[in-house]
Amino acid sequence: MTTSRSSNAVIFTIGAIISAGLLSYGLSNSVQNFRSFDRVVEVKGLAEREVKADTAIWPLKVVRAGNTQNTIYEELDKDIQAVRAFLLVNGFDETELSVSAPNVLDKLAERWATEDVGLRYTGEQTLTVYTEKVDRVRELRQQLSELGKQGVSLSGNNYESAVEYHFNGLNAIKPSMIEESARNAREVALRFAEHSESQLGKIRSANQGQFSIYDRDSNTPHLKIVRVVSTVSYQLVD
Template sequence: MREKDGTNKRWPGSGKSSFRRKRIALPTGQPSTGPGPKSCSKRFRQRHPARSPGEGTNMFSDRILAAAVGVCVAAGLVGGAFVLGQALQETRKADRYVTVRGLAERDVKSDLAIWPLKVRVAGNDLAQVSQTLEENRKKVSAFLIQNGFGPEEVVLQDLRVVDRQASEYGQSNAQQMFRYIVESTVLLRSTKVDSVWGVSQRVDELVRAGVVLSAENAWEGISPRYFFTQLNAVKPEMMAEATRNARTAAAQFAADSGSRVGAIRRASQGLFTISDRDRSTEQESGGGGPGASDPWKRVRVVVTVDYFLDQ
């Protein structure tokens, strides 16, 4: 250490000059106020604690976990936005549809004929009237069997007797009329539709034989009634045809609006109706009339379908 006088002092036994730190003597028993070596080391360790060997690895894992959580959150937001967009698109799609109707008609031939022949006899002697009625019923049965129908197809039905004098609401001219009216029905039920139709055209033969026939009702004739009973056999094909016709109509709507026909939104089936093919307008409107039932029937069905319209 250089002294104030500028001279260098050497350590004894040394050829080199060295400086000596000047020591300040403290009073005996007074502690040193300056930081010692141990105090500085302790503070350094508190400010910069030593890391364990695995601490660096744990920090790296935490960073990876945080990055993964961020990716998941971002993916969730993107997925939610996609689902919301799809839901809005489906909602708009549900509002774009067209309602159309498809018609299917088919002419079919009846497979069942029912012919009620009501025989009527009037007179003042009830026994004689009953005998005459029995004879006329036999004539009708023989007429049907002779024309190719079996006995099992001919059925004798109800017997009705009217006594005009015994009626509570008797007519004032009852004495001038026959007292008794006796009626009975001979019913023909057969699947030989063509034979029934042919025989019904020769019913005048019974009239010439003295048989008086009457209708079931005043607005009906004495012609047979024809029925089509195989509706279930034609239902599937007619439904398919009606649906195709409905789709054709929907395709026209779609073409006019610049769209294309999509899937079926809703469909409903109407009732199948069976009517006489050549029935007159008066009869179809419920006005009745003496016309005969037609062996040919027209089956008709209408379906209502809602189709989506896609862009």
């Protein structure tokens, strides 16, 4: 009986030692894996392209003032037809032109009006060019004095007459720019791993930032900068 109890005690002790060893190994291995998993470097990769605008929106506003409404409407219509003819003879199509309704203001009808308003009526109307002929727009803007010589009264408001330049070809360059930003991010991560005497492991997470398009500078709004930043997290291993 005593011998049996002693044998059981020995077996129990041996089992406890083995279990403790396995548990210790498992915990040690888990800690090492956790530390390895926790070593992460987050880097950003930039890709930029300079592109040329492929669409232009050019508003040409004519303005008139007078003492009779009929005169204002007639002069606005005459000016708009002159602007239209000028554009058509210089390479634009009817499909690229649109004309707004005329807007005529009676100054005496305003709440703040007094008898001394000068010319009673002012009117304006806009012809807008929507085109892909960006270079032609830029060239023709330098020749607007020809319309002035014809008696056309164009608005001198720089804001209202400013040309909008847009780039609509983003989808065509997106894949290559995403690839470039990811490649640049990896190069940064590789240099970091090298300096920390580690190796680059698998990607933990990746985030592609939004594309942004803006003017290269205020003097050349027809030239755009397309930019994207990708953020990538890599695991570092020994």
